[in-house]
Amino acid sequence: MNSFGRIFRVQIFGESHGQVVGVLIDGCPAGIPISPELFHTDLTRRRGGLQQGTTTRVEEDIPLLKSGVFAALTTGAPLTILFENKNTRSSDYEKSREIPRPGHADFVAHQKFGGFEDYRGGGHFSGRLTTCLVAAGVIAKKLLESIEITATLKEVGGELDSNAGIEKAIAKQDSVGGVVECVVKGLPVGLGEPFFDSVESLIAHAIFSIPAVRGIEFGTGFAAARMFGSEHNDSIVASDGTTATNHAGGVVGGLTNGNELVFRVAIKPTSSTPQEQKSLNTTTGQQEVFSVKGRHDLCIALRVPVVVEAVTAMVLADLFLLEQKISRVNL
Numbered sequence: 001m002n003s004f005g006r007i008f009r010v011q012i013f014g015e016s017h018g019q020v021v022g023v024l025i026d027g028c029p030a031g032i033p034i035s036p037e038l039f040h041t042d043l044t045r046r047r048g049g050l051q052q053g054t055t056t057r058v059e060e061d062i063p064l065l066k067s068g069v070f071a072a073l074t075t076g077a078p079l080t081i082l083f084e085n086k087n088t089r090s091s092d093y094e095k096s097r098e099i100p101r102p103g104h105a106d107f108v109a110h111q112k113f114g115g116f117e118d119y120r121g122g123g124h125f126s127g128r129l130t131t132c133l134v135a136a137g138v139i140a141k142k143l144l145e146s147i148e149i150t151a152t153l154k155e156v157g158g159e160l161d162s163n164a165g166i167e168k169a170i171a172k173q174d175s176v177g178g179v180v181e182c183v184v185k186g187l188p189v190g191l192g193e194p195f196f197d198s199v200e201s202l203i204a205h206a207i208f209s210i211p212a213v214r215g216i217e218f219g220t221g222f223a224a225a226r227m228f229g230s231e232h233n234d235s236i237v238a239s240d241g242t243t244a245t246n247h248a249g250g251v252v253g254g255l256t257n258g259n260e261l262v263f264r265v266a267i268k269p270t271s272s273t274p275q276e277q278k279s280l281n282t283t284t285g286q287q288e289v290f291s292v293k294g295r296h297d298l299c300i301a302l303r304v305p306v307v308v309e310a311v312t313a314m315v316l317a318d319l320f321l322l323e324q325k326i327s328r329v330n331l
Contacts (some may be wrong), residue, residue: 004206007321008140010314012132016121022082023132025139027321028068030076032142039063039138045306046134048297052166060086061131081135085128099279099290103271127211127300130307137310140317148185149312151305154264155179162302169298175270178301182308184250184261184316189241191256191319198254199261202319206311207265212300215266219249234259267304272296
């Protein structure tokens, strides 16, 4: 569905070209200082149009705090935050009603919802809704002020230099993907549960809510399959759990082990590429050559790091509340 979390519970809603997109956060402790200015830095990092290779669609993204806040402090009631959609060009998507775009949810959404879905800009499937995830992440980070969560872009189009990766996309008149790495510092030992609610399971679940994610690996990830056990094992060197290496990425047995939590996320090339493509015309039943209209990113990975931070913070805030490591008194 559209909700995530057990205590710090996040629900997102809206469509790319609807009046608003928004987030409802239930279980947010009372007494947290909150104002529109708190969201500015992270929302600006997510916004398009600020660097080469991102969409020219730019929204103001001014958070409208509609419930759960009084006198600039959270009340403990459900927190509702809305963002208006003002810079839309819905006519660009008329053709996708007949010819679903490869790599997008157009075809499967139509099959699932019987034609009642909002197809404009991808509707509820759009990356526009990551605005809501970032907003939830801002609140979660506020709960985790002693924890440092940093996601960085490590690779674009197979290049370590992001500018070189974007130039490759421009030269090919195509889109490219990327790799984002996230590092979390300051976590205690023992967050998480074995098996289904392991830290890796919960983070992976949240990470795959980000459109365009194609894979995730923790620590050495897939490289571990080519290592010896004695090489991969992290020798414990101190009573706080510090290890000589961090091949596990900070998680053992589904629980945090006191070392840095480290994982990497693979982001696919943007499906809306400048290249001409073939797809099925659902009216004629024949394949046609067409090009995607509208404003799109050449590399969506450029805007993903802050979203990765946000969903990671959501997971960790929920775990801290479950472990009763956060209370209003400590804020």
